[in-house]
Amino acid sequence: MFAYYFELGLRSLRRNPALTALMVMAIGFGVAASMITFSVFRAVSGNPIPQKSAQLFTPQLDGWGPQQNLKGEPPDALSYTDAIALMRAHEASRQTLLYAVHVSVMPGGSRSLPVGANGYAVYGDFFPMFEVPFRYGSGWSAADDDGRAAVVVLSEAFNQKMFGDTDSVGREITLNGHDYRIVGVARHWNPQPRFFAAFDNDNFDEPSDFYVPFTRALDMQIDTYGRNSCRGNVDFKTRDAWLRSSCVWVMPWVELDSAADASRYKQFLERYAADQQRAGRFGWAPNVRLRDVVQWLAYRKVVPPETRISLLVALGFFVICMVNTIGLLLAKFMRRAGEIGVRRALGAARSEMYKQFLIEAGTVGLAGGVLGLALTALGMLGIGHLFQPQIARLAHLDVSLMAMTLLTAIVATVLAALYPIWRAAHVQPAWQLKSN
Numbered sequence: 001m002f003a004y005y006f007e008l009g010l011r012s013l014r015r016n017p018a019l020t021a022l023m024v025m026a027i028g029f030g031v032a033a034s035m036i037t038f039s040v041f042r043a044v045s046g047n048p049i050p051q052k053s054a055q056l057f058t059p060q061l062d063g064w065g066p067q068q069n070l071k072g073e074p075p076d077a078l079s080y081t082d083a084i085a086l087m088r089a090h091e092a093s094r095q096t097l098l099y100a101v102h103v104s105v106m107p108g109g110s111r112s113l114p115v116g117a118n119g120y121a122v123y124g125d126f127f128p129m130f131e132v133p134f135r136y137g138s139g140w141s142a143a144d145d146d147g148r149a150a151v152v153v154l155s156e157a158f159n160q161k162m163f164g165d166t167d168s169v170g171r172e173i174t175l176n177g178h179d180y181r182i183v184g185v186a187r188h189w190n191p192q193p194r195f196f197a198a199f200d201n202d203n204f205d206e207p208s209d210f211y212v213p214f215t216r217a218l219d220m221q222i223d224t225y226g227r228n229s230c231r232g233n234v235d236f237k238t239r240d241a242w243l244r245s246s247c248v249w250v251m252p253w254v255e256l257d258s259a260a261d262a263s264r265y266k267q268f269l270e271r272y273a274a275d276q277q278r279a280g281r282f283g284w285a286p287n288v289r290l291r292d293v294v295q296w297l298a299y300r301k302v303v304p305p306e307t308r309i310s311l312l313v314a315l316g317f318f319v320i321c322m323v324n325t326i327g328l329l330l331a332k333f334m335r336r337a338g339e340i341g342v343r344r345a346l347g348a349a350r351s352e353m354y355k356q357f358l359i360e361a362g363t364v365g366l367a368g369g370v371l372g373l374a375l376t377a378l379g380m381l382g383i384g385h386l387f388q389p390q391i392a393r394l395a396h397l398d399v400s401l402m403a404m405t406l407l408t409a410i411v412a413t414v415l416a417a418l419y420p421i422w423r424a425a426h427v428q429p430a431w432q433l434k435s436n
Contacts, residue, residue, distance in 0.1 A: 016332060020364070023328045027368025030321030031409045032375035033314040039380070039401055040387055041311045043394035044204065045303045048191035049130065053293035056129065057254050057262060059086065059269055062287035063246050068231040074287055075229060075248040076300070077199045082272075083250040087123070091268045092254035093261075096123040097214050099250050100200050100226035105162070105210075106174040114174075117158065118225065119210035120197070121217035127153070127184075129255050130196065135159075137169035137184035140213060144183075148215045152180040158209040159185045178220060180212065192394055195293050198300045199251050200226030204390040224249045266290045304391060322416045329364070330420035333357060357421040358414060365413025369406040376405055 014020075047053050061082050062074035069075065078086070083097050101121050104114040126132070127139035136159075140151045152173060159168050172179045190207035197203075212222075221239060230247040256262045266288065273286030291299060377397050384392040 019328060019332055020367075023325050023332075023364050024368045024371055026321040026324050026328070027365060027409050027413055028371030028375055030318035031369060031372035031405055031412070032379055034311075034318045034408070035372065035376045035401060035405045036379040036383060036395070037307070037310040037314040038404075039376075039395040039397070040383065040391060041303075041307045043192060043396075044307055044391060046192070047294060048193055048195050048297075049293060052129075052131065052255075055255055055257055056293050057256055057265070057290050058296050059252050059254060059265070060289040060291070061269065061273055062284070063248070063282065064231045065282070065284045066287075069287070072287075074289055077227070077229070077248040078250045078252050079246050079248050080243045080250060083252055085272065086252055089268065089272070091265055092256055094125040094129045094255035096126040096129060096253050097250050098122040098126065098196065098253070099214075099217075099224045100197065100202065101212070101217055101222050102225040103175045103222065104177075115161075117175075117209040118205075119208050119212065121214045121222065122211050123214050125255075126211065126253075127186075129253065130191075132189050133187040135185045135187045136167045137182070139211075140183050145213055145215055148219050149213060150178065150180045150216060151183045151213060153184040153186055153211040154182060155189075155207050155209055156185055156187050157207060175210075175212070176220065176222065186211075193297060193302045195297055195302075196251065196253060197226070198296065198302055202226070203302045204388075204394065206390075262290060262292075304387075306387065307391070310386065318412075322412055325413065326416045326419060329361065329417050330423060333420045333424040353424065354421055357417065357424060361414050361417030361421070362410050364417075365410035366406065368413060369409030372409050373402060373405050376401070 049056065059078075060074040060076065061078060062069050063079050063082060064075060066072070078097075087095060087097060098120050100118065102116060102118050105117045106114040120126075124140045124142055124145050127134075132139070135156055137153075139153055140149060143149075144151055152175065154162070154168065154173070162168070162173065163171070168182050168185060171182050173182060174180070188207065193203040194205065226249065228247055228249045230245065232246060234245045234247060235241040254265060256265055269288040269290065270286045273282060273288055276282040277284065277286065297303075380395060380397050383395050386392070
């Protein structure tokens with residue numbers, strides 16, 4: 001019976017082409033607007049590392065005090081003094097500090113002009129903590145961190161730019177006039193949002209070009225290319241004075257395998273802050289936070305507000321389209337009241353009316369979904385006019401979005417058809433036979 005009712009649905013589409021076109025257009029435009037904005041919202045609001053987001057935490061310490069902190073919240077990063085103290089305590093199974101850097105780069109032995117590159121100074125634990133995939137080689141060891149080794153990990157794209165599609169492990173590359181030995185080439189890896197660098201607002205930037213040891217970057221006096229947030233009187237006359245200041249610019253991350261480990265680490269943070277208070281460095285009670293990836297992204301509000309607003313507006317437009325579709329379906333079905341009355345008089349059950357019209361509504365929804373799919377693909381081309389380029393490039397029409405577009409159109413149309421179908425199924429056969 002499904003095939004028969006589906007055939008009736010196709011015939012019904014051809015019977016009233018103007019009415020059918022209005023319904024299909026309403027469904028198509030409504031679902032396309034929703035899917036275009038949803039694709040952007042999905043890209044910017046997803047969990048960037050779902051398999052480990054509950055084990056990765058960023059610790060926060062209040063080194064500014066209640067008069068200068070962020071409405072009772074500790075700063076979003078750490079000062080150099082506190083960051084190094086947490087690293088030396090080694091209270092987590094894995095831990096890293098990081099900050100953004102920018103250098104001029106030239107391949108070893110090349111006479112070509114140098115190019116600018118953006119990267120991060122990190123500890124060796126960065127790579128296993130965040131599950132960075134490698135094409136060649138690997139990250140560096142803890143001994144390299146301690147020895148301030150001149151090593152570097154390149155991204156796959158930057159390796160291609162510098163050396164072509166070859167294994168460059170073991171070769172040298174010049175960063176800011178100093179030679180570094182390449183120990184690894186990471187595959188394309190750019191979690192969105194870039195949770196580990198949310199302090200620098202690099203949430204949706206292009207992938208990093210390279211990674212160097214944190215300790216080596218400090219030795220080479222490579223300044224931060226990210227935020228440097230300070231409070232109070234700060235002495236910038238010397239680099240050492242800046243490092244000893246309360247300026248925050250270092251992002252810490254720790255890996256804690258269980259809730260008990262997280263609880264113990266937070267207690268450690270409280271003890272450390274209390275020690276700083278007793279030493280006279282902090283003149284206030286301990287104020288610490290320990291947020292996992294999801295909590296950190298929510299706290300930083302990394303999802304651009306315009307994506308939420310656009311999605312809500314698009315959904316409202318979709319609802320309006322479906323309300324119009326209800327009226328059109330009601331008109332379409334009630335025009336066939338005579339046919340319904342005859343079928344009911346000949347013994348057709350009311351349930352058969354429901355089946356027939358539900359399948360017809362699904363057919364209309366399918367047609368609207370196909371149109372919506374085409375409009376969604378077209379809309380992806382112009383999405384850069386609505387959102388910033390680094391956000392717009394994240395939206396893609398993949399298989400899952402195509403399936404969702406068709407499914408949403410069909411389900412929404414079937415739901416919109418429930419009232420018109422109910423009205424059509426309750427047509428009184430006697431009245432229709434008498435009037436005709």
